[in-house]
Amino acid sequence: MYMTLRDRPGHGGPNRPRAAVRRVSGTVVLLGTVSLLTDVSSEMVASVLPLYLTAVVGLSPIAYGFLDGIYQGASALVRIAGGYASDRSQRPKWVAAAGYGTSALSRLAMLPAADFAAITTVIAADRLGKGLRTAPRDSLIAAASQPDVLGRAFGVHRTLDTFGAAIGPLIAFALLATVPGSYDSIFVVSFAFAIAGVAVLVLFVPDLPTAAGTGRAGLRRVIAGVTGRNLRRPLLAAALLGLLTIGDGFLYLSLQDRDDFAARYFPLLYVGTNVAYLALAVPLGRLADRVGRGRVLVAGHLALLGGYLLAALPGGGVGLTLTVLLLLGTFYAATDGVLAALASRLVAASARGSGIAAAQTTVVLARFAASVLFGLLWSLQGPRPALLLFAALLAGAVPVAAWLLHGIDRPAAPTPTEPRTSGVPR
Incomplete structure (x- = not known):
């Protein structure tokens, strides 16, 4: 349904049918398959990690908050490097493959990890791999897609990604139901899925160049693109909102x-969130293409605010829990791929990978701080007061972010080294 006859976005010339322009490239579908397999792997581990760390390893809320911050933020250390390496080398596929491979190996490394230091190291390695691969992969998506369907392209990719994220916790739940406490089996099966994802990437995904050549002049263009005024307001908005986004x-x-x-049914909570994300990623990506990516990004944080408020209620129940999961899935569908699509159109093609990485790095660093702070507040005041405080702060931050993102969806003006084309990214 989503594939074209050619992966190259310029195929067919200016007279190609409009319907073909609106379809999503086969490269996007292949990258989505890679992410599907990888997310089966990562979410198998992520869905049991909070219980494993607090109930089995015995970590306190502060220690868990630090590890959750590592899980959220360690990838920030290499995201810019991954984006620049993609732009610099013209080989984004292989930069991404190195990141996927690092994360795959970390699954096996969980087997001997038994104390806080070892688990922290393994989690950091997994997240460093994620940081290395994310910008090159998203840069490939942008290079293979028409500008007017970027939101849809990222939505399709995130849909496949999230389908894997929904399957992973189900497999983990089944393994624990069959053999209670069998965390080692989860780590081994998780490794197998991760290796399958690397194989699809290496064997089937084309290595599309994402920019004209880079050298010293190219580095200057990358720095100028990432630090230019087009990205300043989105990065400020992303940092402000990320500081008030706690980990799942x-x-x-x-x-x-x-x-x-x-x-x-703790592992299945991840399934509920991911099913909502799966259902909404493409519709919200298409909506972002029509009404503006900044608007959808802000609306996603309103859904998160609703999730905070409902989770802070003293009483619960199945219906209320499912509503929280729906709101959390809506938040991810409205922000994850939408932010990458927004950043990719605000910088020149030669700095696309670095621009996406800059936006993502800002978010993960802010979320690292949010996780550590929330863990501290939980320990001092309990979960309900901490959630209410974050909800109040987020309610104040959303209008500021909306002002910063107002009218931001205009694409970057072409540079002298990049003459205007028919609108097809090179």
């Missing part, structure tokens, strides 16, 4: 604290 694990632990359903 904390929300799920909050639900578990008050709700027998959430406690009994």
Whole structure:
């Protein structure tokens, strides 16, 4: 349904049918398949990690907050490097492959990890791999897509990605139901899925160049593109909102604290969120193409605010828990791919990977700080007051972010080294 006859976005010339322009490239579908397999792997581990760390390893909320911050933010250390390496080398596929491979190996490394230091190291390695691969992969998506369907292209990719993220916790739940406490089996099966994802990337995904050549002049263009005025307001908005975005694990632990359903089926909470994300990623991506990506990004944080408020209620129940999961999935569908699509159109093609990485790095660094702070507040005041405080701050931050993103969806003007084309990214 989403494939074209050619992966190159310029195929067919200016007279190609409009319907073909609106379809999503086969490269996007292949990259989505890679992410599907990888997310089966990563979400198998992520869905049991909060319980494993707090109930089995015995970490305190502060220690878990630090590890959750590592999980959220360690990738920031290499995102810019991954984006620049993609732009510099003209080989984004192989930069991404190195990141996927690093994350795959970390699954096996969880087997001998038994203390705080070892688990921290393994989680950091997994997230560093994610940071290295994300910008090159998203740069490939942007290079293979028409500008007027970028939101849809990222939505299709995130839909496949999230389908894998929904399957992963189901497999983990089945393994634990079959053999209670069998965390080692989760790590081994997770590794197998991750290796399958690397194989699809290496064997089938074309290595599309994402920019004209780079050298010293190219580095200057990258720096200018990333630090230019087009990205300043989006980065400020992303940082402000990211500082008030806590990790999923904390929300799920909050639900578990008050709700027998959430406690009994903890790994399946991730499934609920991912199913909502799966259903909404493409529709919200298409909506972002029509009404503006900045508007959809802000609306997604309103959904997150609703999730905070409902999770902070003293009483619970199945319906309320499912509503929180729906709001959290809506938040991800409205922000994840939409932010990458927004950033990719605000910088020149030669700095596309670095521009996407700059936006993503800003978000993960801010979320690292948010996780550490929330863990501290949880320890001092409990989950409900901490959630209410973050909800109040987010309610104040959303209008500021909306002002910063107002009218931001205009594409970057062409540079002297990049003459205007018919609108097809090179």
